[in-house]
Amino acid sequence: MNVPNQQTFRDAMACVGAAVNIITTDGPAGQAGFTASAVCSVTDSPPTLLVCLNRGASVWPTFSENRTLCVNTLCAGQEPLSNLFGGKTPMAERFAAASWQTGETGCPRLEEALASFDCRISQVVSVGTHDIMFCDIVSITRHPAPQGLVWFDRGYHALLRPAC
Ligand SMILES: NC(=O)C1=CN([C@@H]2O[C@H](COP(=O)(O)OP(=O)(O)OC[C@H]3O[C@@H](n4cnc5c(N)ncnc54)[C@H](O)[C@@H]3O)[C@@H](O)[C@H]2O)C=CC1
Numbered sequence: 540m541n542v543p544n545q546q547t548f549r550d551a552m553a554c555v556g557a558a559v560n561i562i563t564t565d566g567p568a569g570q571a572g573f574t575a576s577a578v579c580s581v582t583d584s585p586p587t588l589l590v591c592l593n594r595g596a597s598v599w600p601t602f603s604e605n606r607t608l609c610v611n612t613l614c615a616g617q618e619p620l621s622n623l624f625g626g627k628t629p630m631a632e633r634f635a636a637a638s639w640q641t642g643e644t645g646c647p648r649l650e651e652a653l654a655s656f657d658c659r660i661s662q663v664v665s666v667g668t669h670d671i672m673f674c675d676i677v678s679i680t681r682h683p684a685p686q687g688l689v690w691f692d693r694g695y696h697a698l699l700r701p702a703c
């Protein structure tokens with residue numbers, strides 16, 4: 540069997556467009572957030588998302604202990620915020636760059652995100668380098684921004700949507 544190597548996999552995945560999200564948490568282990576494209580709807584009954592987090596990331600212990608998170612889906616114009624949460628920037632600097640509300644779980648909810656999903660982590664499955672966090676959705680907030688944002692071909696692209 541000819542198993543593709545890491546670079547072949549990444550080159551192929553670069554063609555798979557995905558929404559850009561900032562995943563936040565707050566709780567006994569403190570506040571943390573990171574940028575994620577590996578977010579997916581699992582089922583609507585009960586409403587459930589999954590989020591994949593590299594166990595080598597500095598934020599991993601915080602999410603692992605808090606067991607709550609908020610998925611904040613970004614709109615066009617929020618690329619600089621995505622870069623801050625995707626880099627090596629200190630946590631206080633990441634959060635200082637935007638306005639936040641506190642969700643029902645205590646997690647920071649990004650004002651003006653296209654959609655925010657406030658969640659409790661129900662299960663965690665480790666596969667290779669990543670943890671798959673299955674998330675029960677506690678509440679949803681939406682914002683009528685005119686353009687979505689996708690990560691495609693290693694860059695950001697705005698998506699115009701009809702009024703909703
Ligand atoms: N799922 C993940 O953990 C992702 C991590 N990233 C991070 O951002 C950096 C830059 O990404 P790109 O500019 O898109 O170029 P890239 O060539 O590093 O990655 C291309 C695509 O491969 C996938 N990918 C990259 N690293 C991965 C990983 N460790 N595990 C699973 N899938 C992965 C993603 O779909 C990504 O868009 C990556 O090297 C990685 O550190 C980016 C996207 C997803």
Ligand SMILES: Cc1cc2nc3c(=O)[nH]c(=O)nc-3n(C[C@H](O)[C@H](O)[C@H](O)COP(=O)(O)O)c2cc1C
Pocket residue numbers: 559572573574575576577578591592593595596597598621622624625626627628690
């Ligand atoms: C567009 C984009 C998408 C990303 N998607 C993921 C992801 O789905 N899962 C993940 O573990 N890391 C992802 N990353 C990398 C994390 O955002 C980054 O490792 C995180 O900020 C932790 O960095 P730190 O160790 O400096 O705190 C992504 C980065 C970018 C720029």
